[in-house]
Amino acid sequence: VQLLESGGGLVQPGGSLRVSCAVSGFSFSAYAMSWVRQAPGRGLEWVSTIFASGDYTNYAASVRGRFTISKDISKNTLFLQMDSLRVEDTAVYYCVRYVRESANYYHDFWGQGTLVSVSS
Amino acid sequence: DIQLTQSPSFLSASVGDRVTITCRATQDIHRYLAWYQQKPGGAPNLLISAASTLQSGVPSRFSGSGSGTEFTLTVSRLQPEDFATYYCQQFKSFPLSFGGGTKVEIK
Numbered sequence: 001v002q003l004l005e006s007g008g009g010l011v012q013p014g015g016s017l018r019v020s021c022a023v024s025g026f027s028f029s030a031y032a033m034s035w036v037r038q039a040p041g042r043g044l045e046w047v048s049t050i051f052a053s054g055d056y057t058n059y060a061a062s063v064r065g066r067f068t069i070s071k072d073i074s075k076n077t078l079f080l081q082m083d084s085l086r087v088e089d090t091a092v093y094y095c096v097r098y099v100r101e102s103a104n105y106y107h108d109f110w111g112q113g114t115l116v117s118v119s120s
Numbered sequence: 121d122i123q124l125t126q127s128p129s130f131l132s133a134s135v136g137d138r139v140t141i142t143c144r145a146t147q148d149i150h151r152y153l154a155w156y157q158q159k160p161g162g163a164p165n166l167l168i169s170a171a172s173t174l175q176s177g178v179p180s181r182f183s184g185s186g187s188g189t190e191f192t193l194t195v196s197r198l199q200p201e202d203f204a205t206y207y208c209q210q211f212k213s214f215p216l217s218f219g220g221g222t223k224v225e226i227k
Contacts, residue, residue: 044221
């Protein structure tokens with residue numbers, strides 16, 4: 001299993017950025033996926049999840065209405081479109097596989113992360 | 121929304137010590153809880169799911185227990201490679217949430 005994020009970088013407040021996560025080693029269409037972020041020196045914060053079917057998504061209140069999670073099964077790629085970016089969105093963004101097995105749910109495989117910096 | 125509170129937030133211990141970290145939820149999350157280890161500069165690593173299921177490849181000195189609103193992660197004999205930050209996460213309902221983390225440092 002490999003998860004490889006890309007697309008991070010420096011953006012001004014109010015700007016947009018799309019980060020991607022190329023996955024391999026498992027059936028991408030069969031798993032839910034999440035984005036989790038970590039601001040510099042801070043703890044982990046769940047951002048968003050998309051279910052395997054792609055028809056159900058959920059967002060943290062801090063990003064709802066500004067961020068959009070999506071997936072392209074044909075390209076084995078997960079996306080996070082980030083609009084109206086704020087300084088407080090500065091963080092390493094991790095792509096994570098989300099396993100949902102009967103009563104056992106967890107994030108098992110994590111990418112190496114991509115840094116998004118929002119600053120003027 | 122479900123909040124998770126970890127304690128302590130910082131722990132100083134010696135190699136060979138037994139350490140216990142607690143994670144408390146603001147409402148019943150049954151056993152929908154996972155524990156992760158994160159080392160500086162690295163991504164989190166899943167240790168335990170469903171409150172007590174040890175993941176493949178994780179040393180048996182790690183164990184988890186609890187249900188409902190109170191959970192614990194125990195390291196029976198701390199090894200040098202165990203000095204890291206530990207997080208709990210609940211999967212009972214969205215928004216998914218993490219505890220604030222417990223940093224385990226060498227005494």
